[in-house]
Amino acid sequence: MKISIAMATYNGAKYLQEQLDSFTSQALLPDELVICDDGSTDATLEIIEEFSAVASFSVIVFRNEKKLGYAENFGRAISQCSGDLIFLSDQDDVWFSNKLERVAQLFISEPSMWVVVNNAEITDTALNGTGLTVAGQVLSAGLPIEKLLLGCCIAFRSQLKALVMPIPLAIGGHDGWINTLGVTLQSRIFSPEILQYYRRHTTNTSEWLTTRTSRASRWKLFRQQISLGNLRSDPTVACDRRLAQLHALKDRLKAFTNYLEEALPSPNLLNQALAEIDSACIANERRKTLQSHRFGRRLSMALSFYRTGGYQNFEGFKSFAKDVLR
Secondary structure (H helix, E strand, O other): OOEEEEEEEOOOHHHHHHHHHHHHOOOOOOOEEEEEEOOOOOOHHHHHHHHHHHOOOEEEEEEOOOOOOHHHHHHHHHHOOOOOEEEEEOOOOEEOOOHHHHHHHHHHHOOOOOEEEEEEEEEOOOOOEEEEEHHHHHHHOOOOHHHOOOHHHEEEEHHHHHHHOOOOOOOOOHHHHHHHHHHHOOOEEEEEEEEEEEEOOOOOOOOOHHHOOOOOOHHHHHHHHOOHHHHHOOOHHHHHHHHHHHHHHHHHHHHOHHHHHHHOOOOHHHHHHHHHHHHHHHHHHHHHHHHOOOHHHHHHHHHHHHHOOHHHHOOOHHHHHHHHHO
16 A cells, blocks of 8 residues: 655745654655645755655655645645555644554555544644644534544545545635545544644644634634624625535536446445535525525524524534624
8 A cells, every 4th residue: 555645845944854754753654755845935945855865765846836825735746646545744743653554554444434534732833732632622612523624634545536636716725625525425534543743833824723722612613703803794705605615516526426436335425425515505595595684584584594403504503693693
């Protein structure tokens, strides 16, 4: 089973060496490391060149002629991987020496799973532990574990690569897209085992509540959702964005109907996924409609939507309260 690591870099010289060193300390070494650099102006490329000269596995480096941005840069790295398993890596974390081995074992023991998401310990800049994990933060915020979207914790089988690329513009992030495909096709598994450090610093790409170094909670999430900025924003924008994402997902699945019917353990999984997407689209259209009304009518429609289970497609009572309070 060939293992690839896909890494996207951009001005990551400050922490990059520690992450690269953690690759060489793996009990199960990767077969290749594919790095796409998005125009670094610091010592990132020099560090990579020195590392590639001594690494015991293949290091393939691509330098983008023009800046692609975070998601597209990762997309390019993924597209160049030739492994049976593809692990995503940020430039500023540190993997435990058993990460590749433990995740590979999961894939072997769960042949129907295409995506594995592992847990990670949240640390400060100097890798001092905070006592928090990304999974613990997600659960503390009252969210399902499917909301653990960090790309640095994701690995997937090459069978999924055809569906992943290209990443739809409506989706935004590569990590959310891969996670969505795995969840939608019932082929994603979460491992609670902590297999890496997730380093927090001032230039992290992710600023989501569940990756911060202070403990998340349902109240903090709710307060963030009904913040002044959110209350002043157009409430239909989020529904439009979600609808665009659902349509992109449906289009991609339908484009690979024959492939998925053969590759999935049951052809019923595809039909079930498409039906759930259609149901989610209807729910988003209904929510978008009620958000457009004044308070009295909106409250009545939201109560009806809540009683009939419509908010189960979102975040339950939190989404209900958010709509009413707008």
